[in-house]
Amino acid sequence: MGFRCGIVGLPNVGKSTIFNALTAAGIDAENYPFCTIEPNVGIVPVLDSRLDVLSEIAKTKKTIHTQMEFVDIAGLVKGASQGEGLGNKFLGHIRQVEAIVHVVRCFEDDNIVHVDGSVDPVRDREVITMELVLSDLDTVEKRLKRTQSQAKSGDKAFKAQAVCLERLYDILDGGKVARVYEAQSELEEKLLAEMCLLTTKPVLYVANVSEDDVLEGNEHVRALQAAVAEEDASVVMIAGSIEQELSQLDAEEQAEFLNDMGMETSGLSRLVKAGYELLGLQTYFTVGVKETRAWTIPVGAKAPEAAGKIHTDFEHGFIRAEVIGYDDFVKCQGEAKAKEQGLMRVEGKEYVVADGDCMHFRFNV
Numbered sequence: 130m131g132f133r134c135g136i137v138g139l140p141n142v143g144k145s146t147i148f149n150a151l152t153a154a155g156i157d158a159e160n161y162p163f164c165t166i167e168p169n170v171g172i173v174p175v176l177d178s179r180l181d182v183l184s185e186i187a188k189t190k191k192t193i194h195t196q197m198e199f200v201d202i203a204g205l206v207k208g209a210s211q212g213e214g215l216g217n218k219f220l221g222h223i224r225q226v227e228a229i230v231h232v233v234r235c236f237e238d239d240n241i242v243h244v245d246g247s248v249d250p251v252r253d254r255e256v257i258t259m260e261l262v263l264s265d266l267d268t269v270e271k272r273l274k275r276t277q278s279q280a281k282s283g284d285k286a287f288k289a290q291a292v293c294l295e296r297l298y299d300i301l302d303g304g305k306v307a308r309v310y311e312a313q314s315e316l317e318e319k320l321l322a323e324m325c326l327l328t329t330k331p332v333l334y335v336a337n338v339s340e341d342d343v344l345e346g347n348e349h350v351r352a353l354q355a356a357v358a359e360e361d362a363s364v365v366m367i368a369g370s371i372e373q374e375l376s377q378l379d380a381e382e383q384a385e386f387l388n389d390m391g392m393e394t395s396g397l398s399r400l401v402k403a404g405y406e407l408l409g410l411q412t413y414f415t416v417g418v419k420e421t422r423a424w425t426i427p428v429g430a431k432a433p434e435a436a437g438k439i440h441t442d443f444e445h446g447f448i449r450a451e452v453i454g455y456d457d458f459v460k461c462q463g464e465a466k467a468k469e470q471g472l473m474r475v476e477g478k479e480y481v482v483a484d485g486d487c488m489h490f491r492f493n494v
Contacts, residue, residue, distance in 0.1 A: 132197055132198070132227045132228060132404065132408055132410065132425070133197075133198040133200065133225070133226045133227050133228075134197065134198070134199055134200065134226055134227070134228045134229070134230045134333075134404060135200045135202050135223050135225070135226035135228075135229050135230065136148055136199055136200065136201050136202060136230045136232060137202050137223060137229055137230070137231055137232070137257060138231060138232035138233060138234075138253070138257065139234070139243075139253050139256065139257065141234070141241055141243060142232050142233060142234035142253065142337060143232055143234060143236075143337040143369045144201060144202075144232045145169075145201055146337075146369040146370075146373065147232060147335065147337065147367060147369045147372060147396075148169060148171060148199055148201040149373060149376070150369060150372030150373040150375065150376045150396075150397075151171065151173055151199055151372065151376075151396075151397050151400070152171025152172070152173050152199055169200070169201040170198060170199070170200050170201075171198070171199045171201070172196050172197070172198050172199075173196065173197060173198075173199065173397070174194035174195070174196055175194055175195045175196060175197055175401050175412075175423070175425075176194060176398065176401075177194065177195075177412060177423055179412075179414070179455055179485060180192060180194060180414065180421065180422075180423045182459060183414055183416050183421050183455075183458065183459075183487065184416075184421040186416075186458070186459065186462055186463050187416050187417060187418060187421055187463065188418060189416070189417065189418055189419070189420060189421040190418065190419055190420070191419065191420045191421070192420075192421050192422075193420060193421070193422040193423070194423055195412060195422075195423040195424060195425045197401060197404065199230075200225070200226055202223060223261070223327050223330070224325050224327065226330065227330070227408065228330055228331045228332070228333065228404060228407060228408055229327075229330050229331070229332045229333070230332075230333050230335055230400070230404075231254065231257060231332055231333070231334050231335065232335045232337055233250040233253050233254055233334055233335065233336055233337065233353055234248055234250065234253065234337055234349075235248070235250050235336040235337055235338045235342070235346075235347060235349035235350050235353065235366075236248070236337060236338050236339040236342070236349075237339075238339075248349060249349075250336065250349050250350075250352060250353040250356075251352050251353060251356045254334070254353065254356060254357070255356075258306065258328075259304065261306070261327040261328050262301055262304060262305070262306060262328055264327055265301050265306075265307055265326045265327050265328050266298070266301040266302060268324055268326060269294055269297050269298050269301060269324070269326070270298060272294055272324060273291065273294040273295065273298055276290045276291045276294055277291050286316065289314070289316055289317075290316070290317075290320055293312075293313070293316075293317045293320055294320075296310065297310055297321075301328070306328035306329075306360075307321070307326045307328040307329045308328060308329055308330075308331070308360075310329075331407045331408060332360070332362055333362065333363055333365065333400070333403055333404060333407050334353060334357055334362055334363065334364045334365070335364075335365050335366075335367050335400065336349070336350045336353055336364050336365070336366045336367070337367060337368070337369050338350060338366050338367070338368050339368060339370075340368050340370055340371055340390075342366075342368070343366060343367075343368040343371060343390070343392070344390075344391060344392070346366055350364065350366060363403045363406070363407065365396070365399050365400050365403050366396075366399075367396035367399070367400065368396065371390065371392075371396070372395065372396045372397065374386065375387075375395055375397075383395065405425075408427075409427055409428045409429075410425050410426070410427060410428065411425075411426060411427075411428050411482075411483075411484035412424065412425055412426075412484060412485065413426060413435055413482055413483075413484070413485070413486045413487070413488055414455070414485070414486070414487045414488070415439070415487070415488060415489070416458070416464070416487050424438045424439065425438070426438055426482060428484075429481060430481070430482050431478065431479060431480060431481055431482065432447065432449075432450040432476055432477070432478060432479075432480040432482060432488075432490075433447040433478055435450075435482045435488065436450065436490040436492065439490070442492065442494045443490050443492050445492075445494070446492035446493045446494045447478060447490065447491075447492050448490075448491040448492055448493060449475055449476065449477055449490075449491050450475070450476045450477075450480060450488050450489070450490050450491070451473055451474070451475055451476075451488065451489040451490075451491070452473065452474045452475075452476050452480070452486050452487070452488050453467045453472055453473050453474075453486070453487045453488075454472070454483065454485065454486060454487070455485030455486070455487060456485075457472040458487045464487075
């Protein structure tokens with residue numbers, strides 16, 4: 130699995146339409162709030178042209194792309210942190226994902242009602258962000274009271290936790306997200322991980338635009354980009370209607386459709402790329418006649434961790450990795466010639482895997 134993203138946003142901003150297009154799941158996408166109550170989950174392949182090239186060279190029988198999981202979480206509304214619009218239930222769903230894809234409406238259409246009566250992406254973003262902040266503030270406040278009581282015993286760990294929680298409380302109480310908090314120690318890092326705060330999760334904004342604005346954007350997109358600049362967050366423009374059409378076409382038809390629209394890649398491809406960058410992920414490959422496969426790992430992962438993605442035994446019993454860079458593999462048209470030319474390297478436990486590495490692992494159990 131690549132990673133798990135929760136798609137959030139106000140009602141009627143196009144979340145379910147985009148989810149439908151990305152996963153071709155055919156879920157409801159109706160013109161009324163709370164159409165989505167239970168989260169829909171879709172698993173989609175992360176298409177990587179490099180994998181197809183490697184499969185062709187190896188004459189492989191089976192090609193397996195890495196995957197990403199989208200969770201379509203119901204539209205949040207103002208007051209969600211106090212339970213409005215089933216808010217507590219929906220916020221709970223967000224805790225289960227690794228990253229948040231925040232869909233913001235950046236198109237005008239009189240036939241699709243907006244929950245607040247007008248299109249204003251900056252306001253919409255602030256509504257969702259503040260509900261996540263308020264939910265986290267409640268979580269931190271409860272933990273702080275308990276920890277302050279425990280710290281009265283004189284325990285140094287509880288005292289340190291209380292200091293951390295007090296600083297975190299002040300940040301959230303000021304309307305800022307927990308992502309801006311910099312942990313000062315391993316203890317603080319562990320505490321933050323335990324609380325699973327909503328606003329510690331990285332966020333990627335999707336500006337849902339009309340077909341006419343998918344290339345150049347519009348004033349709504351530019352306003353959103355300016356508003357999120359302080360977060361150093363990415364904004365990906367997607368036209369939900371275009372993605373829906375693409376989801377119904379085969380690969381050749383998709384390429385022709387994109388060309389006609391003047392687009393180089395689909396919204397899904399741009400979203401996946403931005404998601405990988407957001408989470409600091411990269412891909413390595415295993416190549417063979419039986420199977421050629423892509424694997425997702427964090428940037429900076431060492432060889433044993435990469436091996437563990439295949440099986441935990443590979444990591445525990447790791448001996449060495451045999452590595453060929455993607456470009457070298459393609460240039461030599463396979464492993465045999467790469468080995469002949471001395472382009473296959475033998476790497477140990479400290480090797481930091483590079484994006485696109487073609488790898489074999491040696492291990493014992």
